[in-house]
Amino acid sequence: MTAPTLMNTYGRQPVTFVRGEGVRLFDEQGKSYLDAVSGIAVNALGHSHPAVTEAIQRQAGELLHTSNLYNVKLQQELADMLHDVSGMDNTFFCNSGAEGNEAAIKLARLHGHRRGIELPHVVVFEQSFHGRTLATMTASGNRKIQVGFEPLVRGFTRAPYGDIEALETIAKNSDSVAGVLVEPIQGEGGVNALPEDFLAKLRELCDKHNWLMMLDEVQTGNARTGKYFAYQHSGVMPDVVVTAKGLGNGVPIGAVLAHGEAAELFQPGNHGTTFGGNPLACAAAIEVVKVLREPAMLDQIASNGLYLKSELEKQLGELPGVNEIRGKGMMLGIELDRPCAELVAQARDKGLLINVTAERVVRLLPPLIISREEIDELVGTLCPLIRQTLSQAGAA
Numbered sequence: 001m002t003a004p005t006l007m008n009t010y011g012r013q014p015v016t017f018v019r020g021e022g023v024r025l026f027d028e029q030g031k032s033y034l035d036a037v038s039g040i041a042v043n044a045l046g047h048s049h050p051a052v053t054e055a056i057q058r059q060a061g062e063l064l065h066t067s068n069l070y071n072v073k074l075q076q077e078l079a080d081m082l083h084d085v086s087g088m089d090n091t092f093f094c095n096s097g098a099e100g101n102e103a104a105i106k107l108a109r110l111h112g113h114r115r116g117i118e119l120p121h122v123v124v125f126e127q128s129f130h131g132r133t134l135a136t137m138t139a140s141g142n143r144k145i146q147v148g149f150e151p152l153v154r155g156f157t158r159a160p161y162g163d164i165e166a167l168e169t170i171a172k173n174s175d176s177v178a179g180v181l182v183e184p185i186q187g188e189g190g191v192n193a194l195p196e197d198f199l200a201k202l203r204e205l206c207d208k209h210n211w212l213m214m215l216d217e218v219q220t221g222n223a224r225t226g227k228y229f230a231y232q233h234s235g236v237m238p239d240v241v242v243t244a245k246g247l248g249n250g251v252p253i254g255a256v257l258a259h260g261e262a263a264e265l266f267q268p269g270n271h272g273t274t275f276g277g278n279p280l281a282c283a284a285a286i287e288v289v290k291v292l293r294e295p296a297m298l299d300q301i302a303s304n305g306l307y308l309k310s311e312l313e314k315q316l317g318e319l320p321g322v323n324e325i326r327g328k329g330m331m332l333g334i335e336l337d338r339p340c341a342e343l344v345a346q347a348r349d350k351g352l353l354i355n356v357t358a359e360r361v362v363r364l365l366p367p368l369i370i371s372r373e374e375i376d377e378l379v380g381t382l383c384p385l386i387r388q389t390l391s392q393a394g395a396a
């Protein structure tokens with residue numbers, strides 16, 4: 001249901017939300033919904049978080065925007081905070097995930113040219129999702145989103161997700177690789193995790209061949225998986241990390257963090273943005289980082305994530321038709337043996353918002369502040385619906 005004056009880019013669900021509070025959204029009729037989508041991993045602190053609301057209101061009355069032609073105090077403050085939580089050296093602020101990935105791809109190309117590569121390539125993966133701009137759409141491993149938009153952008157080499165041997169083969173056969181861009185857990189692709197040792201092996205490979213190790217943490221960043229960034233589960237440092245989504249809790253902001261040589265690549269004139277890192281967006285993000293960087297908060301997200309996963313496993317783990325329950329923290333997927341898009345409307349009728357991705361994967365991305373009681377409610381509403389779907393004829 002899209003109004004004729006809006007471009008027809010989304011098959012929208014027939015519901016309009018007018019208010020949100022914590023993990024709940026309310027529609028025009030006042031019906032309440034438990035939000036296990038969070039605007040696709042955006043509302044990390046839930047809806048109408050008091051500290052974020054207060055910061056936005058205060059900042060709106062003080063200063064919305066100047067320009068990156070000048071020093072922006074809150075931008076510097078936020079960059080310092082991200083440096084402290086990540087160990088990365090510096091940050092470029094933009095407005096979205098796709099924009100952040102564009103900047104990462106540009107960094108890899110600069111790095112490649114510095115090394116004397118004429119046509120530098122970035123290695124990307126099957127089933128990946130990096131955005132909808134021309135380069136990030138090309139980088140994404142989903143043919144459906146590319147069809148009709150050819151010519152695609154040159155300079156990408158694709159490998160199976162998580163396959164380190166495929167990368168070693170690429171290294172043997174090509175001297176034009178400048179970097180690798182990978183999601184630590186694929187979100188849109190179906191909540192697919194990398195093998196446990198992949199990032200450590202990728203680090204070694206990148207060091208050996210002088211490739212930039214670039215992580216798309218647009219969805220996994222900002223504590224979604226129980227560490228501030230998902231790479232922090234692995235113990236290795238990447239060269240570039242891109243994040244967005246949860247960083248502003250709904251105020252558009254993205255960030256490209258760089259470490260080591262990658263942090264020196266951009267020089268004045270190489271890259272820019274009008275809005276990126278403006279005072280309003282930074283004021284919101286500062287409040288988000290203040291909450292999410294706290295060790296007690298990260299522990300709570302990790303343990304509540306384990307609780308949610310174990311409750312789902314208890315209810316669904318042995319059920320024929322449930323292929324796998326996977327993911328980390330508050331980024332979980334339940335893969336069924338059949339397409340299950342109808343679950344979205346069935347859950348919505350019962351006051352629960354969920355997402356289905358890759359046709360057969362129920363994706364749960366609740367606000368990171370969700371309580372155990374709210375998790376019980378989520379599981380109590382969702383699991384009977386999945387059981388009902390699986391009891392119907394038409395197994396794959």
Ligand SMILES: Cc1ncc(COP(=O)(O)O)c(C=O)c1O
Pocket residue numbers: 040095096097098099101129130131132183187188216217218219244245
């Ligand atoms: C891993 C990943 N990268 C990039 C993007 C694109 O982000 P945006 O929609 O903010 O451009 C997304 C969005 O879903 C994503 O999940």
